[in-house]
Ligand code: SF4
């Protein structure tokens with residue numbers, strides 16, 4: 001049946017069509033919808049889970065694959081760093097059931113710390129990588145990836161990028177049926193136990209396999225040489241779509257080399273391509289991976305090849321590409337008439353302005369404010385982490401001094417404290433991030449006698465990626481009720497003496513609790529527990545009694561709630577945004593903020 005699918009949905013349904021039996025991942029934009037679609041569309045025979053982090057997900061999948069199951073692991077590009085420990089070993093050990101690692105890269109970056117390129121990581125890990133150019137191809141390619149995975153006994157990566165993950169296309173999806181049972185784990189310690197001698201032997205096999213796979217990929221149907229014009233274009237991923245649009249109507253001028261397997265690079269096909277063109281332009285987002293392969297290859301050719309791309313500054317080295325950017329580069333490189341005029345958007349309404357601030361009523365605002373009040377006048381540092389609460393850096397809160405990677409706020413605060421013992425060091429971490437990679441940092445702090453105050457911002461969900469459940473929510477990805485892991489109990493269990501849970505919207509109590517934590521030494525923790533406003537029913541909005549408002553602006557100056565603004569001499573609340581959280585009422589010196597019926 002034909003369905004309109006996002007790239008991530010297409011990949012998920014492709015995996016179901018391939019008979020995936022175990023799927024695990026950690027949410028991260030732009031990859032999140034793959035696992036959610038798998039869980040929602042499975043007809044049975046599938047175990048799908050949000051693992052606590054990508055490392056756990058990779059290891060769960062590896063075990064299932066050892067037992068013969070087809071497995072899928074999903075993550076965003078920086079998640080691959082977390083999963084790299086098992087990946088850099090399972091590549092040596094190999095697998096039995098096909099194992100596909102779906103990694104979504106984020107050119108821009110739009111919602112990530114960095115522009116890391118998974119194709120480079122794949123070559124580093126010696127793991128074959130498939131690079132889809134459209135949602136339709138994601139559906140087909142993931143099925144082919146399982147075949148290659150099992151043919152070569154290796155995990156393979158299916159790499160996608162934001163514009164493919166989140167753009168839609170019509171895909172013909174067959175009726176999905178539940179897969180059968182896996183063969184089961186067959187004990188063989190000489191195969192599954194990664195002793196140094198085994199790795200030595202398997203390293204030789206990995207290196208030898210590169211050449212075999214390169215040849216195999218030279219006849220892989222999705223790697224193509226299209227056309228026979230004098231000007232060469234090499235491209236991969238979504239850039240292939242941009243190239244098609246940029247050369248529309250002028251295809252005769254170009255020979256296009258579409259690269260869907262950047263590692264191992266299909267060298268013999270690339271030689272054939274290079275032999276037919278005089279000069280080549282390379283279009284790819286993120287790193288110059290295809291470009292470097294072609295430059296390297298051209299050094300072995302008899303005739304000199306000119307290759308224009310990121311290395312020659314002919315193509316932007318950072319950010320996303322577009323059809324217009326490709327058209328412009330082609331016209332500059334080849335002098336072709338390929339400029340694409342921007343389309344008029346006059347008829348479209350203006351996009352509403354939404355500055356990057358915490359939502360109106362977000363409990364994190366109250367948590368940051370309580371800490372700010374409690375630490376006022378102190379030489380304090382505030383180490384943040386990855387989540388919507390990174391937005392606590394915005395004025396007027398200004399409560400995020402550092403943000404590095406998942407879990408780093410806990411450990412960076414320790415480092416600053418060791419280097420500068422006369423400071424008070426706070427670490428802010430969300431509940432999902434705490435489970436993903438915060439716990440080990442707290443153990444490190446307890447063991448190494450750090451002096452930090454851990455502030456857990458527990459909003460009972462993984463908010464930033466779309467409200468996925470986690471071990472603290474008591475619900476699994478498949479919707480089953482499960483054991484709820486208590487953050488306070490975990491902290492006390494690993495030796496944190498002061499660990500108290502408090503509602504941040506009770507401002508007086510919240511400030512008083514943080515002050516008591518400051519008065520102690522060692523590792524102390526305050527868990528601010530209040531659900532995300534996107535998952536709880538809102539209270540009635542508050543209003544301001546203009547007669548009593550003295551226009552002091554304290555509410556606006558100190559909180560920065562987007563529902564508040566000045567209306568002439570008085571403050572005003574936008575009742576379409578206000579959730580009635582009550583924080584501003586606790587800050588106002590005149591008591592002029594309240595519920596409508598109380599006026
Ligand atoms: S009660 Fe005040 S602080 Fe809370 S959402 Fe409404 S305006 Fe913002």
Ligand code: SF4
Nearest residue numbers: 549550552553555588
């Ligand atoms: S803090 Fe109270 S008195 Fe001051 S501007 Fe806001 S609503 Fe008015």
